Structures are given as structure tokens and as C-alpha cells.
Amino acid sequence: MSTDTNDTTDADASNDSDDSGGHCSTPDSDGEVADDIAIISFERKWDTAEEIKEGIGDRYDSIDLIEYEGDVFEQHWGEYDCFVGLMASGIVMRKTAGLLDDKWEDPAVVVVDEELTWAIPITGGHHGANQVADDLASMGAVPAMTTASEAADKQGVEKQAKALDSHVVNGDSTVATNLAVLDDELGPVERLDGPKAVMVGDDVTVLKRNTDDGVVLGTGSVSGAKKGQFIEAWESALEGTDYDMGDVEFVATGTRKEEEEGLLEAAAELDLGVVSFEKETLEEFEGPTPSRSKELIGWPGISEASAIAGGREHELVAEKERYDEAVTVAIGR
Secondary structure: OOOOOOOOOOOOOOOOOOOOOOOOOOOOOOOOOOOEEEEOOOOOHHHHHHHHHHHHHHHHEEEEEEEEOOOOHHHHHOOOOOEEEEEOHHHHHHHHHHOOOOOOOOEEEEEEOOOEEEEEEEEHHHHHHHHHHHHHHHHOEEOOOHHHHHOOOOOHHHHHHHHOOEEEEOHHHHHHHHHHHHHHOOOOOOOOOOOOOOOOHHHHHHHHOOOOOEEEEEEEEOOOHHHHHHHHHHHHHHHHHEEEEEHHEEEEEHHHHOOOOHHHHHHHHHHOEEEOOHHHHHHHHOOOOOOOHOOOHOOHHHHHHHHHHOOOOOOOEEEEEEEEEOEEEEOOO
């Protein structure tokens, strides 16, 4: 599969140089997903800790509240994917700095203030901390991310892996490949189907699927389409197939639609990654249905082309349909 994307990660050129970590959902996972979280809080801030658990608890397997004491991080180091320190960043930094060992194994750490004004990833930005900070943003906190690709508005390989429901096998390679992302030199993810033996160098990042292949929701829309319109369109498109939302690998679109707010909100609500393809890639996988966008602006039909480009077999399960005069969906496999 050839995949161009629209999210962001970095070359670990900032606060993740020698730290981070996270949850290993598979033996060789890159651990970019945080599932089990501990909120470390002073007793006087307990109401805020409970508010956080209530606000984002349904997005994680577990969130435990632990009262702060001097060696609390050391006591629970390795038990959780991410620590949320409800306290000053200086305290968290002093108490965790000596515990950091390996960025692929260390838990992520986020600091948040009592007023939920800031959510600051301290370590493990790409291994759960940025994810948690993003979720805290839904409660009003500003996610203060300093990882380089977020600043450059680019998607590094860890987030590409997450969007594609896969994980990084050889974590050390991401230093080189994420630098290439920042320099616009990486290009799309290449898909190889086996059985096959592959020899790679240290600067090649290998992504491995987490699940069996499903389907891809190729999606186009009018500007300003709402979250609910996208969700209804996707559900309606799947009704005419043998698949349901649990079989969806990711949502695919074109780069000209990659900032569509309703699409991103809908995908986030359904916990789906969003992959966007450059115009040149969509032209290579143009669908069978005529598209007005090609006549008007020179782009092939986004929904069919992105569904075909994103699928392992590069074939359509369902040709494009327009829903609510706002969202167009095709399904690829």
C-alpha cells in the first residue's frame, strides 16, 4: 500500500530525544498508544483528578487516581502507560528524571494544572503523552506540545503507524525517518505483502499490522460538512456491504480535505485514523465513476481514488455514494 498522510509526529529532535515510552500492546510494539493511566495528585486537588477521570475515562482501559507522595512515581513506574501529574512540572521532572531509561519502554508523562489550563507532555510525546494531552484538550486544556513534527504540522511515522492500525517494529529507525518527514523526503509508506523476506537498513522504519486487513472508507465532502454527517454517511455506506465499523482500518481522503474539521472530529469519535493522499497518488488510483472535481479543479474523485489507494488489494467494495448532499463515501479493500 502506498500511503500519504496528514497528521503530525516528529524526529524526536525535541523533548523526546532521550525519553518517552509507553504501552506495548504487542511484543514488538512501538507503544504509541496509552491504555492504562495513573493520575498523580495532591489530596487538595482530588476533585480535579476525579473530574479528569470522568471527562476522558471512557477513552482508556483504565484510569487510576493515586495520591502524591515523594516516591510515588518510582513505586508505580512500569505499571502504567502514562502518568498525568496534577501538579507543577518541576516536581514531576525532578521525580521522574532519574527513572528514565529507554524511550520505547518508559511510561509517558503529562503535566496538567489544577485549572485545566495547560496539558504539557514532558516525556513520551509520541508514545502516549501527546494522545493524553489531546484528550485533555476536550476538557478545555491547551495541549502544549513541543515535539518537532507537531510544530511543523507534519505526520511522523509513529502517527502514521497509529493511523494505519500498525506498530513500529524497529524503533531506533524513527530518528532518521522522522527527520526525513520534517525535510519532506520520506515519501509514502510502501506496503509489501508476503510471504517475502526483506532486508532493510537502519534508516528504514518497519510497520507491522496489528490486525487482519479490513476496509478503507474513502471520503470526500463539501467544505464545512459536520461531524454527524460524516458518521451517518460512513454507517450508511457500510450497511450495503458485509462489513461494519469494526472492520474499518482507517478513513482515507485527499490532502485538499485533510483539515476538514468535521471529518477529523468524526474519525476521532470513532477512534479511526485519517490518511490523506497527495493528488499524484489519487491520479494513479482513479476510480471508475466520473467526477466533477476533475473537470473543475483537476483532482480525481477523492472518495473512490483514496479508497482504492488505501486498500491492500487496491479494489473497490462499493463505488461512491453521496449522502445528505454533503459527504461522498466509497469503500476500498
